[in-house]
Amino acid sequence: MSLTLVLIAHIPAEGVAAFDAYEAAVLPLLTRHSGELQRRLRTADGTVEVHVVHFASADAFAGFRADPDRAAAQHLLEASGAVTEVHPVADV
Numbered sequence: 001m002s003l004t005l006v007l008i009a010h011i012p013a014e015g016v017a018a019f020d021a022y023e024a025a026v027l028p029l030l031t032r033h034s035g036e037l038q039r040r041l042r043t044a045d046g047t048v049e050v051h052v053v054h055f056a057s058a059d060a061f062a063g064f065r066a067d068p069d070r071a072a073a074q075h076l077l078e079a080s081g082a083v084t085e086v087h088p089v090a091d092v
Contacts (some may be wrong), residue, residue: 003058008085009050015080016046022076023049025069030048031065052089 011019014020031035032092034056041050056059 001057003055003061004089004091005051005053005055006060006087006089007049007053007086009049009051009082010084011047011049011080011082013047015082018076018080019049019082020049022073022080025073025076029064029067029070033067034060035064 009019028051029035036054037051038054039050039052042048055064059082
């Protein structure tokens, strides 16, 4: 069964550049795990970002989360100070 997620990131203004670097490193990994970024939205000041991401399955998402290249970029996310939320969602 496929999985659609909404990610919400709250990013301190001083962390936007590090968050951008993290995203540049990890978003290309989605396709490696049957994932697709369907929508990416950001506030004008860059401090809130929302993603709608679709994976072929929960296992595919787990594979993305466990990807060693994603883990290698984790320091960028931590440096950004971003607080993230991940929510499974469904069409209504």
